[in-house]
Amino acid sequence: MSWTEMALNGRILVVDDAMENVQILHAALQDEQEVLFALDGARALELARTQHPDLILVDAVMPDIDGYAVCQLLRAAPETRDIPVIFVTALKTPEDETRALEAGAADFITKPVNAAVVRARVRTQLTVKRQADALRALTLTDPLTGVANRRAFDERLEAEWRRCARAGLPVALILVDVDHFKAYNDHYGHQGGDACLVQVAAALRRGAGRTHDLVTRYGGEEFAILLPQLDTLGAEGVAHRLLEELAQLDLPHAASPTAPHITVSMGLCSMVPREGQGHEALFAAADALLYQAKAGGRNQYRMADDAASIAAR
Structure with a gap:
């Protein structure tokens, strides 16, 4: 698989309680990726478990379960801990970014978003994840028969x-x-x-x-x-x-x-x-x-x- 192929055709989960923000990210990504969305943290966690997205874009500030808690819960569950998370948020301070990274985020994008920047950051994280997945597959495969070990x-x-x-x-x-x-x-x-x-x-x-x-x-x-x-x-x-x-x-x-x-x-x-x-x-x-x-x-x-x-x- 080429670098370009690694960065395309991923399943992206967008999590934001404002539908207009979801629509903006959907418009930026729909030509290259499959886009799912959730309007709250609980639904995001359910979709992460059942739909197995390759990457999650999450807002930091949401009612009930905020983005930080969503990220921490994803990291804590074996079935979702390897899904990279990008924060897309109006928060801008270094402390906000540090908190997101400490919660387990792979990247941090501030609003209002630039579509080209979002696409580039998404491509980068998809490439890294697919390289990691390929390496992990080697550690989980029996070298003689090709089935799982x-x-x-x-x-x-x-x-x-x-x-x-x-x-x-x-x-x-x-x-x-x-x-x-x-x-x-x-x-x-x-x-x-x-x-x-x-x-x-x-x-x-x-x-x-x-x-x-x-x-x-x-x-x-x-x-x-x-x-x-x-x-x-x-x-x-x-x-x-x-x-x-x-x-x-x-x-x-x-x-x-x-x-x-x-x-x-x-x-x-x-x-x-x-x-x-x-x-x-x-x-x-x-x-x-x-x-x-x-x-x-x-x-x-x-x-x-x-x-x-x-x-x-």
Whole structure:
């Protein structure tokens, strides 16, 4: 991505209690960016959580929740703390700017605004954010398979658990273990084992097809698939697709006592987070079910509700 591309086509949230100010900023940015707006701090925080803007422009002086408090609350929440904030305000003193920067602002623009200056400052912050996002993505990606790594899984599980707890929605988890992978490595060599994991990860990504599902290489030949807003039956549907994708892959495994091709064992469950309940319970349940699937002969999954096993097709 070029520097110019990094600075364009962002999602910008404008927060100001005066509609005329919102309209001025919208007019300045609409040709280069997607512009959302909020007329108060509470609505701004809601849109920041649900719409994931790339950048927020906020007025300092607003009723109820002012810009300083909005910025501090954004910085305090894991799901919004990386969104840069520019103050756009009629306040002009060095003390006002210092207070904004101490609250976590990335920049400070005084009113009345100059459209060219606003566009330039927005482009700069978008470029910085996208560079930071790209670097962060490298730290959250498994270098072999290209899926998320364990750090990414831990962060995402924490965020989805909190979000679904607020909304009263379920979170589903599938733990996947490649059957007899040590025997595969011994027979085909470690390069063959690496190639196998790359293909298995790609099959899992195809099976978990929603954009907000997260496929993770949790460690070695173990994968974890996080499925926000899915109940147990929904997760079972994903498990069926995973088995179908792996069956179509038809990777030979001459050393497997289970089947002549690569198979997996899975444990899956879903929970609606309750107040005071940590996500450790979800992971522990899926892990216990995975153990049951392996102990029951592998090449199958076990579910939380009836612990039924279903052979891979």
